[in-house]
Amino acid sequence: MRSPGIAFLVVLFLAQSCANDDHSTQASPALSHEFLMNGSNFSNPVLLSEFVQNPGAVPASNRFAGRLRLTPTGQAVHFEVLHDEFGLAALGAASIGELPPFDFEFVQDGDYLLPVQQGPIASTHPWWEFVLQPGRAWDEARDNGLTRAVIPFALKERNADCIHNGLMGFLFNDAGDVSRVAFQISNQTCKYLQFRMYGLLNAVYSRVEPASAATVISNAKQHRDSMLPTRPIAQIAADYPGMDSSQFGSVGEINSADMSVFGFVIDGIHYVGGCDTPFGTYPYCDQMALPSYSTAKSLVGGLGLMLAEKQYPGIRNTLVADTVNACSNDWDGVTIEHALDLVTGHYGSAEPHEDEDSASSPFFEAESHAGKIDFACNAFPRKSPPGEHWSYQTWGTYLAGTAINNRLKLLNGNDADFYDDLIVQGVWEPLQLSELMATTRRTYDTVAQPFSGYGLTMLRDDIAKLVVFLGENDGFIDGATPLDRNLFDAVKQRVPADPGMQAETELIRYNNGFRTFDVGGILGCSTSAWLTTLSGYGGINVVLMPNNTAYYYFSDGNVHRYLNAVRESHRIRPIC
16 A cells, blocks of 8 residues: 555644664765775665765766666665555565666766756656756766766655655766766655665666757756755854744654755745755755655646636636546536535545545556546545535545646647646746656556646755745746636635635635645734645645745654744744
């Protein structure tokens, strides 16, 4: 059972932790020239400082351009399970501890080593897909004329959202010589499966300049130049005297061993923290791949409908049964907006999370669109009129995305795609988000239906840009908004006639794929003070505050708490 919909635990009130074990850090063997060229095995994982430049490093004298192929069969690969909630390691024993096939193009621009294809990259592997990120290349005197290279990468679970971040290191030269490749995975954002994997792999380097090299280099430069300026989280105390920067790491709320990254955004500055692992700080934190889980209900489902309604007024009221053939039984009166709001009237239990918690496996495990949409339309009976009962069901958001997509195909032809045409072109590209965001999870069939309830892969800079867009800039880009204002304002609790449905408590409402949380009473305000939140399974939260600040964190201890950060933001700039 691999389900991003298992029990969304109520924000602020529940604290269940499945912390990683505290493992000692060992630096043997170091990734020396001799070890990379002639080593046979890892005796222990290494400190992540082994994957960064040593003092005295100089610019690379060799330039990587071509394909790197790894041959893991029979090589030294170690796999150690730290936490396995559903017994997946036993279920997938033959392959879960192995890397997928690795045969990818790279091009070097100065000291940047750039993958031609960024992911997730579809694979024949039954468990994993690679996510490749820009790395570095440099020279050190100890490497005998070879250039040292590091590639940040991640394994993303097939048909799911779990992310396991790692690093690869190797030596090469312009003659096509390449050492063995040392790799190590020691950081993850995954509630139910955590492990360490490390080893040495044989490599083949084929030197052929990629056809798209110039475009890859240009795109990478453009993205680097567009990133929000960052400062260490501790700098808040200096920039705003009297502030306690530790509150932005959710101290006392989130186990530090469960935290991947966190950040606070104010006045265009991105204060960053986290990236800690049992083997030292992950040294390429700007390139750490992060999962979305149900934050995609907001970013894909919610924004997708707002973008569609802006371009095609009235699409929100399109009947699901008119656009989705599988929904033929008892779906009369259910609109796309009902599906997005999770108020279709189709459910099994009256408890809001029970269906997702106990009966969701067939939906999440289905790899075809036919399997997913059949479940969404037919798994639960009609029990109430649409719009009356809120039931948290990821398949409701998937159904909304399917209906939007099908409607766009009717209007614009079969090549239309609501993710590419509306979301990527309408928001991601103007905001200059990373190439990771150009791809979302899709079904593994010819339909290739984009997921709308989970499935994004993102960087922390993507989150920072998005919170500025949704918060401080109020949905505007360069003076104009691509979003339908009525739907967007309803999320922000600015449309009295459309406040959304009560969710987990009377203080929390759900509308258009977003939650809002009234903290007015908690902060001592005389009126309501609504936070706009995006939440994800396992311990992911993005919090937009009405004082034009934002806080986020990605963790995997299944704790959804952030009031310490909200209170500290309130001290900087009143939320009331």
